[in-house]
Amino acid sequence: MFTAYRRHRGRRIIAQLADGSTIAGVLVRARRRELELGEAAMVTGERRTPIDGTVVIERAAAAWVQVV
Structure with a gap:
């Protein structure tokens, strides 16, 4: 699933997690x-x-991801 995001490395994304929280950041690795x-x-x-630091989002924890 997430390998499709490889072409968006360096771009800003927003990820809505299954628990309802939202994280925005720059895609470093997919x-x-x-x-x-x-x-x-x-x-x-x-x-x-x-x-602080790097955030790792597991596929099972993501409800949706948007490239902005």
């Missing part, structure tokens, strides 16, 4: 079962809270 985001932030309405 693997078969996970996405790796840099410069990530948790998004709550208009508020963005920066996340």
Whole structure:
């Protein structure tokens, strides 16, 4: 599933997780079962809270992903 996102490396994406939380960041790596985001932030309405380090999102945890 996530391998289709490889061509979008370096672009900003938004991921809605199954638990209802939203993460935005720059796609660093796309693997078969996970996405790796840099410069990530948790998004709550208009508020963005920066996340230190790299965020890894597993395929099972993602409800949807959008390239922006």
